[in-house]
Amino acid sequence: MTIFKSVKSVAVAQLAAAAFLILPQTGHAGDIEAGRTRAQTCIACHGPGGNSPTSSVPTLAAQPEQALATMLYQFREENRKNPVMSPFAANLSNAEMNDLAAYFESEKRLTPSHQTKPANLELGPVLAKKYNCTQCHGPELKGLQHIPNIRGQxxxxxxxxxxxxxxxxxxxMDGNMTSASTGLKDEDILVLSDYIAGLSN
Ligand code: HEC
Ligand code: HEC
Incomplete structure (x- = not known):
């Protein structure tokens, strides 16, 4: 059961990567202006420019284009499910997902309103290094390609x-995040969330 699930997840990651074809002229698979127009339905929840005003709703601004396209693909294919979000991805074509992804990547991520507790300002970076968060998400946790930008999320x-x-x-998609979080204590998760959410961009 577990093995079957992980094989399926790898196949999804490969399909999502195949759907995301970078055009050499612009460096973008999608069209930013077409994405901006289409994004009008998204900003009701994700905020102007994809800077979410709500703590439980993710910010999309400055998220790598490939990560965004992959997330939308996962929702559309029902590998990732959420009763609020899923309907907005259900009918998107690959081209529309790429346009939306190109647009939200182009927006600036605003300085977060979240204030990290002083103790976690010291402990957060230690844990982020110890659990290899910075190894995959990058030294500033801004992500790369299919790896999400979590800085100030x-x-x-x-x-x-x-x-x-x-x-x-x-x-x-590839089981990496599940492996990365198995060793985390509940307390570590509280510290890391408090630390990462307060990092300014
Ligand atoms: C009615 C509110 C709502 C609308 C409208 C909406 N979303 Fe979402 N979206 C959410 C919520 C809530 C989540 C978090 C889902 C979860 O917890 O898995 C989410 C998650 C996402 C994610 C995953 C982000 C991440 O960091 O993993 C992406 C990408 C996304 N939405 C894109 C869009 C796009 C593009 C549109 C417009 C076509 C849109 N959303 C419209 C509520 C909404
Ligand atoms: C081996 C690489 C790897 C390591 C190590 C890793 N991550 Fe990730 N992380 C990923 C990938 C890939 C995803 C996207 C998963 C998906 O959406 O299917 C992800 C997704 C996430 C998300 C969800 C982001 C979103 O917008 O939905 C969070 C939060 C996150 N990682 C935090 C962390 C933290 C904190 C650590 C350290 C404890 C960590 N990651 C370690 C690769 C990694």
Whole structure:
């Protein structure tokens, strides 16, 4: 059962990568202006420019284009499910997903309103290094290609995702995040969420 699930997840990651074809002229698979127009339905929840005003809803601004396209693909194919979000991805074509991804990547991520507790300002970076978060998400946790930008992401959203990965309830395209979070104590998850959510961009 577990093996079957992980094989399926790898296949999804490969399909998502195949759907995301970079055009050499612009460096973008999608069209930023077409994405901006289409994004009008998204900003009701994800905020103007994809800077979410709600702690439980993720910010999309400055998320790598490939990560965004892959997330939308996972929702559309029902590998990742959420009753609020899934309907907005259900009918998107690959081209529309790439346009939306190109647009949200182009937006600036605003300085978060979240204030990290002083103790976690010291402990957070230690844990992020110890558990290899910085190795995959990058030294500034801004992500790269299919790896998400988590720097200054909304606090409650981060907390729920880390708890979800640890409980093996959050979709995970290649199993890497589930492995990365198995060793985390509940307390570590609280510290990391508080630390990462307060990092300014
Ligand atoms: C009615 C509110 C709502 C609307 C409208 C909406 N979303 Fe979402 N979206 C959410 C919520 C809530 C989540 C978090 C889902 C979860 O916890 O898995 C989410 C998650 C996402 C994610 C995953 C982000 C991440 O960091 O993993 C992407 C990408 C996304 N939405 C893109 C879009 C796009 C593009 C549109 C417009 C076509 C859109 N959303 C419209 C509520 C919404
Ligand atoms: C081996 C590489 C790897 C390591 C190590 C890793 N991550 Fe990830 N992380 C990923 C990938 C890949 C994804 C995207 C998973 C998906 O959506 O299927 C991800 C997703 C996430 C998400 C969800 C982001 C979103 O927008 O939905 C969070 C939060 C996160 N990682 C935090 C962390 C933290 C904190 C650590 C350290 C404890 C960590 N990661 C370690 C590769 C890694």
């Amino acid at each position: 909304q606090h409650d959203y981060l907390l729920a995702q880390l708890q979800g990965f640890k409980a093996m309830k959050r979709a995970d």
